Structures are given as C-alpha cells and as structure tokens.
Amino acid sequence: xxxxxxxxxxxxxxxxxxxxxxxxxxxxxxxxxxxxxxxxxxxxxxxxxxxxxxxxxxxxxxxxxxxxxxxxxxx
Numbered sequence: 153x154x155x156x157x158x159x160x161x162x163x164x165x166x167x168x169x170x171x172x173x174x175x176x177x178x179x180x181x182x183x184x185x186x187x188x189x190x191x192x193x194x195x196x197x198x199x200x201x202x203x204x205x206x207x208x209x210x211x212x213x214x215x216x217x218x219x220x221x222x223x224x225x226x227x
Contacts, residue, residue: 154186154222155179161190161218168194169201172223176207179225184210187221194219202227 158175160168168189175185187198195212198221202209206227213220 155183156185158185158187160187160194163189164191165193165197169197172198172201172221173205176205176223176225181225183225185223185225187223189219189221190217192219194221198223 156175156179158168158172160171163171168187168191172185172187179185195214198209198212201207202223208224208226209221210224211220211222
C-alpha cells in the first residue's frame with residue numbers, strides 16, 4: 153500500500169512526471185507514491201525519471217490502458 157496516490161489519468165507527457173515530482177518533493181525519505189497514468193509514454197518516462205532523480209521504481213504495471221507505477225522517494 154502506497155503512502156500517497158496520484159491519479160494522472162488523461163494527462164499527457166510531461167504532466168504526470170511534473171505532478172509526481174512535486175508530490176515526491178513534499179514526501180519523506182522512503183515513503184512511496186503510486187501513480188496511475190493512461191499515457192503509454194509514461195512507461196519510459198517514469199523509468200528515466202527515477203534513474204535521473206535517484207528515486208526507486210519499485211513496481212510498474214500495465215492493465216486495461218492504465219499504467220501504474222510505485223515509486224519510493226530515495227533521491
């Protein structure tokens with residue numbers, strides 16, 4: 153269970169990343185954020201985002217046009 157959730161459905165790049173970044177910046181170290189997006193580009197975007205920010209992408213799932221990411225604030 154994530155500490156915080158972000159519904160980014162219907163938003164296109166770069167909005168899901170920008171909203172996630174804002175939420176992660178307000179979170180404590182090791183807290184988790186679950187992001188649900190519908191933009192297929194979000195898969196590569198969140199992988200790159202976590203790699204460059206030092207946050208940990210714990211999980212990435214795709215189901216029924218929804219893309220769910222579980223990110224741990226470590227960066």
